[in-house]
Amino acid sequence: MAGGGEPRGDGRAKPCIAATVESADRKEATIGVAASTAPRSRSWLAYRSMIVRAWLTLRVHWDAFSSSPLGYVQAALWRARGLRVRSRHRLAALMGPSTSAYALWIARLEPRIHAELVQIPVSRLPVILTIVSVPRGDHASSTTLESIADGGASSRPILIGGVPAERAVHLDTASQVAALVAPTGTWLCILNDGDRLASTALAIYARAVAANPDRWIIYSDDDLIQNGRRTNPHFKSDWNSELFDHHDFITGSAIVRATPEMVLGLSGDDWAGQLVLAGLGRGDPVHVPAVLHHRRARPGPRIPPKPTVIVDETAPLVSVIIPTRNQLPLLRTCIEGLVATSYPRTEVIVIDNGSDDLATLAYLDELRGSGVEVLTIDSPFNFSALNNSAAARASGDLICFLNNDIEIIDPDWLSLLVRKAVRDDLGAVGGRLLYPDGTIQHAGVVTGVGGGAAHAHRFQREDEDGYFSRDRLPQRVSAVTAACLVVSKQKFEAVGGFNERDFPVAFNDVDLCLKLNRHGWQSFYEPRAVLIHHESKSRGSDSAKENRQRFAEELAALKRHWGTDCTRDPYHHPNLSPFCEKFVIGL
Secondary structure, eight states: OOOSEEEOTTSSEEEOOOOHHHHHHHHHHHHHHHHHTOHHHHHHHHHHHHHHHHHHHHHHHHHHHHHOHHHHHHHHHHHHTTOHHHHHHHHHHHHTTOTTHHHHHHHHTHHHHHHHHHTOOOSSOOOEEEEEEOOTTOOOOHHHHHHHHHTTOOSOOEEESSOOOTTSEEEOSHHHHHTTSOTTOEEEEEEETTOEEOTTHHHHHHHHHHHOTTOSEEEEEEEEEETTEEEEEEOOOSOOHHHHHHOOOSTTSEEEEEOHHHHHTOOSSOHHHHHHHHHHTTOOOEEEEEEEEEESOOOOOOOOOOOOOOOOTTSOOEEEEEEESSOHHHHHHHHHHHHTOOOSOEEEEEEEOSOOOHHHHHHHHHHHHTTOEEEEOOSSOOHHHHHHHHHHHOOOSEEEEEOTTEEEOOTTHHHHHHHHHTSTTEEEEEEEEEOTTSOEEESOEEETGGGSEEETTTTOOTTOOTTTTGGGSOEEESBOOTTEEEEEHHHHHHTTSSOTTTOSSSSHHHHHHHHHHHTTOEEEEEEEEEEEEOTTTTTOOTTSGGGHHHHHHHHHHHHHHHOTTTSOOTTSOTTBOTTOSSOOBOO
């Protein structure tokens, strides 16, 4: 670590501010030379690493087997029969929750990820100043200061609030820090005492800065240090403004470009949080998908309460479209829930697709008499075509596509969805759908799972914490299910509605949402609108033998149109398993 300083005009020493990455690159080269002169030592380290990975792999598989012996054996049999994707789906759900899964990921995958990011060529290396916030009167943690040196810092870290340390420059006020910041902005990495930087952190950040010269915040993933052991990784979404409103996943694991004016505006102890908010005011941040911060503590999500919804007769008209075929008990339950819904302005269009049950036909006649429009279409089932036909007749400013197997349990559900769907920047809006047993059926849609798309957090129990409470936080998502989807009719028509040819039954909602996203109308998940979904009771499951060929064709069409088998969902993460609806570590 470089020490001393360069003389100032006033005769006092100014801390050296050098390109922080050059030291890391020199250090990597030195390590490489040392390794080349000690092949026997290198061979032993490689052998030891292989033993550790093998042991951790055995532990993870044992945990998977212990959690569900029958499920594990079934996955093994599927693999033996050549059903590799189905086997990986099952194994991912069993292996991901293992307490050894993260240690295996660190041993197997993290070194390669960091090496690839460090090797990105850059023409100019930026300056990154490291600042450690220490409680007043305390000594800075030696592990924090050492990690900054290991992370490639060529200048001394700046210590704020603590007892002066030999290996750090101690400053007391924001004005002293502001004097070190360039007028056009200097990158600051603010750490809490006890946190540690990854050895490649500043080198990776520097390359991200060079690739994004106009940005003001670059954030990364993080984990916790507990009893010297890394645990509980947070593999984060790309920038998601609404999610950030309820969970600060940036402060403490980011670098921020700061001007003297921004620094002079800081007060109190929460410099990092204030600086992040100032940076967000200048543009969206960039996410580096790598674990660069090992933290002693971090902010947790704040579950927002259900808002008080007040809607009057000036609210936009919503056309609720419900396809059905027989299934009288389901349809009756759905309609009764609509009658009890508090939203004041709705029209209901029921699409009868070939009902032949006498009781159902009689009920449809009752609905006609009560003012519900019943549209009879006897063609073979095509979800996209049925809904497009009804949407063309709809009078509402907004359309709510609603399955007949939806059970409405909260009268405010539609008001909650409408308040998001009327926003200019949002497209399709969906709610939190539960199975009758209370487990999650839908909490947004993740593209890329299984090469196509899948419902996020599916089968998660009510008593499970879930992945950083993502299932309970309002947020932008790639898609939502058409089992309950609200969208502006104008936006729906602008993208051509549902694709009737390529997606007659499955993935039509994903295709619609991705088209809306492409036009700048992002899909949105509103978890406070909660409904029950008796999934696919009318048409049956896609996994049923008679439906497999049709489903395979629609999956192929989704890959062809949107590349879901080769591109990642920006609201998921490349280090989360692409074979599991739950957010678990990918191994």
